[in-house]
Amino acid sequence: MAFDFNSLDHVFFMREAIKQAELAMQAGERPIGAVIVHNGKIVGCGKAEHLKNHSRLAHAELNALLATASSLYDFPHDNGVIYTTLEPCEMCLGAIVMSDVINHVVFSLADNWINPKPMFEIPHVRRHIYNYIGGILEEESAALWKKCRPDELLLIREGRE
Numbered sequence: 110m111a112f113d114f115n116s117l118d119h120v121f122f123m124r125e126a127i128k129q130a131e132l133a134m135q136a137g138e139r140p141i142g143a144v145i146v147h148n149g150k151i152v153g154c155g156k157a158e159h160l161k162n163h164s165r166l167a168h169a170e171l172n173a174l175l176a177t178a179s180s181l182y183d184f185p186h187d188n189g190v191i192y193t194t195l196e197p198c199e200m201c202l203g204a205i206v207m208s209d210v211i212n213h214v215v216f217s218l219a220d221n222w223i224n225p226k227p228m229f230e231i232p233h234v235r236r237h238i239y240n241y242i243g244g245i246l247e248e249e250s251a252a253l254w255k256k257c258r259p260d261e262l263l264l265i266r267e268g269r270e
């Protein structure tokens with residue numbers, strides 16, 4: 110069957126990403142979670158694990174990509190979708206592009222602080238990402254930040270220090 114991005118249940122998959130974000134929050138991490146969907150199924154997930162991994166690179170999306178990289182290796186450009194509760198940073202968007210399997214990005218909260226959108230001026234990024242949409246279950250994701258890191262939510266929303 111041909112892939113149809115618009116037939117995916119974005120709310121269902123984002124809820125799964127939010128579950129990951131809740132787990133992160135319960136562990137004292139930033140409330141960010143991600144799931145990767147391939148052929149209509151969740152094939153991997155990740156959450157922010159800075160404290161656990163003692164690494165500032167342990168972002169939810171990168172963790173999800175690393176968890177699925179070998180199982181998806183044989184499916185280049187195969188319409189993988191990543192659902193993430195916060196718009197990806199430049200590192201994660203770069204990793205999504207380089208994964209070669211993820212062609213669609215769905216996020217919940219836009220990140221006006223990091224704002225990776227200018228990366229779409231790079232032809233290589235444009236060629237790999239066919240859909241890039243935000244705002245799915247935005248209030249649910251924001252509610253987690255309000256609970257544990259309200260100051261950072263302001264930064265994310267307003268994009269300034």
Ligand SMILES: [Zn+2]
Binds near residue numbers: 170198199200201202
């Ligand atoms: Zn990131």
